[in-house]
Amino acid sequence: MDLLEYQGKQLFARHGVPVPIGRAARDVERAVAAADEIGYPCVVKAQVQIGGRGKLGGIRVARDREEARAHAQAILGMEIRGLIVRELWIEAASEIAAEYYASVVFDRSAKAPLLMLSTKGGIDIEQVAAADPGAIARLHVDPLLGFQDFHGRRLAFEAGVDQDLVRPIVDVLARLYETFVAEEATLVEVNPLIVTPDRQVKALDAKVTLDGNALFRHPDNAQLRDISAEDPQERMAKERGLTYVKLDGDIGILGNGAGLVMSTLDVVKGAGGEPANFLDAGGGSRAEAITAAVEVILSNPRVKAVLFNIFGGITRCDEVARGLIEAFAQIKPGVPFVVRLDGTNDAEGRRLLTEAQLPNVYVESTMDGAAARVVELARDGGEAGPTRHAAAAGKARADGGGDMGEAR
Amino acid sequence: MSILVDRSTRLCTAGITGREGTFHTLRNRDYGTNVVAGVTPGKGGQDVDGIPVFDTFREAVRQTGANTAMIFVPPRFAADSILEAEDAGIELIVAITEGIPAHDELRVYNVIKKNGHARLIGPNCPGVLSPGKANVGIIPAAFFREGNVGLVSRSGTLTYQIGNELARSGFGNSSIVGIGGDPVPGSDFVDVLALFEQDPQTELIVICGEIGGDAEERAADYIAEHVTKPVVAYIAGFTAPPGKTMGHAGAIVSGSRGTAQAKAEALEARGVKVGRTPTQVAELAISLLNGRG
16 A cells, blocks of 8 residues: 555654655645645645656745745646646755665565665656666664664765764664564655755655555554545445456456456457456355456446356356346346456356356356457447447347347 | 374364364364364364364364464464474474564564474465365375375465366375565575475476565575476466455555565576466476476
8 A cells, every 4th residue: 555655654654764844735725724724934745656656747946835835736736747637745945965765675585674775866766776786785673673773873884974973863763664674665765855954864756555454453543544546446345345446448357366466467459359357256256256256347338248257166157147136137238248257167167157148248168268259349349330230139129028128 | 204294294283163163173184184183272172173272282283292383363362372383392283374563574584494493384375285184284285196286385276277277187285384474484485496306206396476474585595406306386466556455464565575576487497397377387387297207
């Protein structure tokens, strides 16, 4: 779970990492009130999880109330690389003498937290790493030992921190590590970590990623939200306990098992299609799980066809087929479905589906065949909409009802 | 031969009295796995279909000689259960539980490594199956037959898909090892590759990877240095957008790191054939096996 800057700074404050004072606001009046309370000059900052928001006009200094109001009006609702700004963070302006970089990264390769420190902060650290790798001091901390002051001193001296700043920097690193462990983060990054003219060290930005699996131990953090990044389908899926990721294409995808779904996306793309989503129904063979999944997929208006890819292991294909038939009785989708059933009881599952004569449902037995079919259907649906409607209407008549009409 | 689990396995299930724990433990026993015990704190003295339940791993090991543990307890208690099994002297711990916090996994990994007497498979994995010998976990054994292909994977269903295609063409497996989809797996491709390389029954190895981390890249280096047997690979997630977790906690492209493209290239550069679809992987494996036969 990626946090917004201000949410990260609130966690920093909780663990004693020095941050400028600030207030969050979701409308202009509250932003102005916050600016008045903080005093001028202050900074109005767009709260979106996008790097480089300053260059795109999302961070502006206000010298008085009028400027604060003008900036808040300009930034709220602004689009930054596809995200609409819905929240602001108003904070006291800081004077900057130097910009450093500090981070604690969950290094899955080394199976240990990685601490990094550089005196060349303020720009993209990957650029620094590429241009001047020696400018970043790094060390792994044994997670069973935890952070020790000598770790901090080693980093500070290796990074070439000014002598008078070694102690405050070691202190900040200790507190960042504490934040990382106590909040169960997978990333804590400060860029820039500034030095003020009076030699204070402060975190001017905060990039924090929390482990979603640990939120049960952190009920406060579980409440944190990023309203600008929330997608309606992703929210809907979350409420229904489904693992869903929205993508740019027009072919809805549903499968069982994360690896198989990822593979399905690749195979569809390989067949010339563009997946609209990732959705792992897990062991969900029951009708309510399938109904919920189909509803989420179809709530994306771009979806022109759906591929349902099941390999039955513990999950039985006949149960999946029954679930699908029940789900279709409730939802009556308006787009074609390709269903590939393979694995445990697959023949029985395919027989049930064929017998049920679901309108606009095509049954396949291989993954590659199913992908080719769904790409073809999505293409037809996109370029020859009326044909598909006519075909569907014909089928609905054959099935003896106006049900299809209700479905649209 | 085979790896990790076989007829010498003496299995003890943590969480045996839970619904899933009972179901899969009994399935494993039906397959022929020697299930000797279960652990559920507070339910010591009971039994599950004749399998004795103990309050602690220490007691289970003392009384039954259990050498393998299967962890089926909920995520918030799972790390503790793994550490308890390790402390009791269990040699192989297979953790099925999904959703264990990453910092718990980090601690568990480092404790096990430091003490050096246990091996952890998983968490968030389907377990280990040695066809014809033993099944520890939730892998549907019906799809696999005994044979000479070693299969190691970060994904469950995808493994069944590939294994099933091999079986339909008449090929079987020495062992199938699910190392799991979490960021800090107890064992990695490299660990399992080392075992398959030593196993006389295994003649070809299939590795099934996905986006996130660098386990496949490290596997590529290891294969070039240490593996003499042919290796075929599959990588899932070419179309995954950066910054999104694709179902498995560990399946995420971070910035430009952990992409499927980079993994496939690393493997191919080391002479590993990479199939672009699960079917193609099975076909590559089959053609190599036929060529050898």
